[in-house]
Amino acid sequence: MTFSLRKAPALMALCLLLVSSSCKRPTDSQGALQEVRVRLDWSPWAPHAALFAAQNQGYFKDEGLKVTLYVPPDPEATIKLVAAGQDDIGISYMTDLAFAREQGFKVVSIGVLVPHPLNCIMTLKRSGISTPSQLKGKTIGTTGVPSDEAFLSGVLRTGGIRKDEYKLVNIGFNLAPALKTGTVDAIIGAYYPWEGINLEEDGYPVNVMMLQQYGVPDYYELVMVARQNMLSQNPALLKSFLRAAVRGQQFVAAHPEQAISILKAASPDLKPEFLRASLEKMAPLMQYDGGTFRQDPKKWKDMIQFMESSKLLTGPVDSENAFTNKLLP
Numbered sequence: 001m002t003f004s005l006r007k008a009p010a011l012m013a014l015c016l017l018l019v020s021s022s023c024k025r026p027t028d029s030q031g032a033l034q035e036v037r038v039r040l041d042w043s044p045w046a047p048h049a050a051l052f053a054a055q056n057q058g059y060f061k062d063e064g065l066k067v068t069l070y071v072p073p074d075p076e077a078t079i080k081l082v083a084a085g086q087d088d089i090g091i092s093y094m095t096d097l098a099f100a101r102e103q104g105f106k107v108v109s110i111g112v113l114v115p116h117p118l119n120c121i122m123t124l125k126r127s128g129i130s131t132p133s134q135l136k137g138k139t140i141g142t143t144g145v146p147s148d149e150a151f152l153s154g155v156l157r158t159g160g161i162r163k164d165e166y167k168l169v170n171i172g173f174n175l176a177p178a179l180k181t182g183t184v185d186a187i188i189g190a191y192y193p194w195e196g197i198n199l200e201e202d203g204y205p206v207n208v209m210m211l212q213q214y215g216v217p218d219y220y221e222l223v224m225v226a227r228q229n230m231l232s233q234n235p236a237l238l239k240s241f242l243r244a245a246v247r248g249q250q251f252v253a254a255h256p257e258q259a260i261s262i263l264k265a266a267s268p269d270l271k272p273e274f275l276r277a278s279l280e281k282m283a284p285l286m287q288y289d290g291g292t293f294r295q296d297p298k299k300w301k302d303m304i305q306f307m308e309s310s311k312l313l314t315g316p317v318d319s320e321n322a323f324t325n326k327l328l329p
Contacts, residue, residue, distance in 0.1 A: 040069060079096055
């Protein structure tokens with residue numbers, strides 16, 4: 001089975017190549033490739049397709065970069081380690097970046113990797129539960145992540161359900177098994193292109209309630225994070241990285257089956273069928289404005305206001321300085 005993403009016009013691709021060739025590369029004085037460490041949030045799969053395609057096709061090398069993409073043992077430490085300079089770029093979450101800035105970490109989102117929520121409320125189809133209003137009196141499993149509980153509360157308010165009218169159970173990251181066994185009636189914190197696919201492949205069709213359809217602001221699931229001082233100290237490196245990533249995204253759009261093979265090589269434990277299904281589900285989300293990972297100021301403002309009203313943030317966070325589009329091609 002094959003599918004196609006929205007292909008960027010040939011003129012766009014040509015312009016990107018011309019821009020890439022005319023801009024100063026971030027190589028050192030001897031012309032050696034400059035090393036860049038990129039800390040991922042998870043095992044390589046559909047959201048990372050653009051980055052691995054850029055690496056596989058030599059787009060990073062074309063920009064004078066030697067990029068290392070790696071899966072860390074502790075993804076929750078990504079932003080702190082990027083802020084400390086251990087890694088140059090980290091793949092993290094919009095909410096986590098807001099938390100980090102509240103705590104004083106000088107980090108900035110330089111581009112969007114997944115421009116809409118993957119997180120959702122999920123139930124088994126056989127339960128007959130498909131809307132928030134049907135969760136009254138039900139048991140809902142969560143990872144214990146505070147933002148998930150805030151999202152759930154926001155969604156259930158749209159269904160007229162108070163916090164004392166459902167039971168919340170912290171099951172960590174054992175979300176799918178708990179749903180399969182009937183330990184819980186619903187889960188939040190699972191990704192529909194990951195747990196949703198795996199559940200359906202195991203014979204458990206699911207209903208998915210998208211958070212942004214029920215009172216939660218449409219937000220960026222994954223962003224690319226860099227230290228704030230890199231914007232002034234080494235913008236050429238970040239611009240080169242993003243130019244290559246844009247080309248990688250266009251490659252994925254034009255060659256999805258080859259992109260699946262690239263991801264399979266990076267994640268040998270994942271089945272090609274799963275990678276194909278996840279990339280197909282994510283295809284509508286990966287149709288960026290010009291393929292450039294551009295960020296909308298309103299989305300940042302709306303999400304930070306939601307986090308403030310939900311008491312997730314207790315200190316001020318300036319949404320305008322949490323991100324930049326200035327490095328994008």
